[in-house]
Amino acid sequence: MGKKKVRLLASLLFIISLSLIVSACSNSKKDVDSEDKKNLKVIQMDGTFAVDVDDPNETVGDADYVFIGRVDEDVDTLYKDPVTIETSDGAKEVSTPYTNYKVTVLQNLKGDLVTDTSIPIQKAGGINEDGSSVVLYEDDTLPEEGKSYVFLAYAQDDGSLLVSGPNSNEYVEGIKQDVTSEKMGKGKASLNEEATEVVSAYETAYENEISTDRDRSESEFVDEQ
Numbered sequence: 657m658g659k660k661k662v663r664l665l666a667s668l669l670f671i672i673s674l675s676l677i678v679s680a681c682s683n684s685k686k687d688v689d690s691e692d693k694k695n696l697k698v699i700q701m702d703g704t705f706a707v708d709v710d711d712p713n714e715t716v717g718d719a720d721y722v723f724i725g726r727v728d729e730d731v732d733t734l735y736k737d738p739v740t741i742e743t744s745d746g747a748k749e750v751s752t753p754y755t756n757y758k759v760t761v762l763q764n765l766k767g768d769l770v771t772d773t774s775i776p777i778q779k780a781g782g783i784n785e786d787g788s789s790v791v792l793y794e795d796d797t798l799p800e801e802g803k804s805y806v807f808l809a810y811a812q813d814d815g816s817l818l819v820s821g822p823n824s825n826e827y828v829e830g831i832k833q834d835v836t837s838e839k840m841g842k843g844k845a846s847l848n849e850e851a852t853e854v855v856s857a858y859e860t861a862y863e864n865e866i867s868t869d870r871d872r873s874e875s876e877f878v879d880e881q
Contacts, residue, residue: 693798697789701752701781707868709795709822712858717865719808720872721767721817722858724828724845725759726804728774732756733782753791755782757799762831762845765806765855766862768879775877777809780820795822804831804845806858815876828854 707714716722735751758774769775779799781792790798799805805825809817819825830848847855 693783693790694800696783699784699789699791700794701791703793703821705821706870707866711866712823712861713864714866714868715808715821715823716766716858716861717867718870719766719824720811721769721807721809721875722765722862723761723767723769723807723809724763724765724804724831724855725761725777725807726831727757727759727799727801729758730755730799730801731758731776734778735785751785752780753782753784755779755798759799759807762804763855765858766865767875769875769877770879775817777807777817777819779825780818793820793822797825797827799825804828806854809875811873811875813873815874817875817877826854 707718709715732755734754734756736754738749738751740749755778757777757779759777760774761769761771764771781796781798782790784791792798805827807819808824809819812818828847828851830851831845845851845855
């Protein structure tokens, strides 16, 4: 499959699930903050994955970049891949949501992204077009503003970064956000014991990564220094 996508295919179950809610929701509400999103019903979209999403050696090996990132802003939601479905009210068009974020890379674990500026990433999943629910892959979560995660990202053909699939962003609690990179050293985050354990697990996964044979692109946000 081409490298523009991350070899994740939304299944028919996702389309069926959306068809059950489209006819019941009439108000359009795209601007929903993180707190409200957490209270919405989650609609699961299943996918076919090229790797074992529960094996960090495989997920890290498949990703182009792995990094600790602080979510600076939940920007907006983009809707792609429209599909026409039949509902009790007739044909409806539904699309897959992708959530746009701005993040600051606190520490690179695989790859070398810039750490001195906030960069955009896109997450597969998000609030659907009528604002009634959140659409996510199984065992997946949406990042929240102000929190830090280990992100597994894929470089797209245009240089952008896509985070997609189960276990593609893991919350890291205990990062000291007030410590600057100058104090810690460039590209190093300040971690407590719990956060260190999470990050160490990904560092070990990188050391033992199972790389996949696929065409790869490079992010436009690579640190050239």
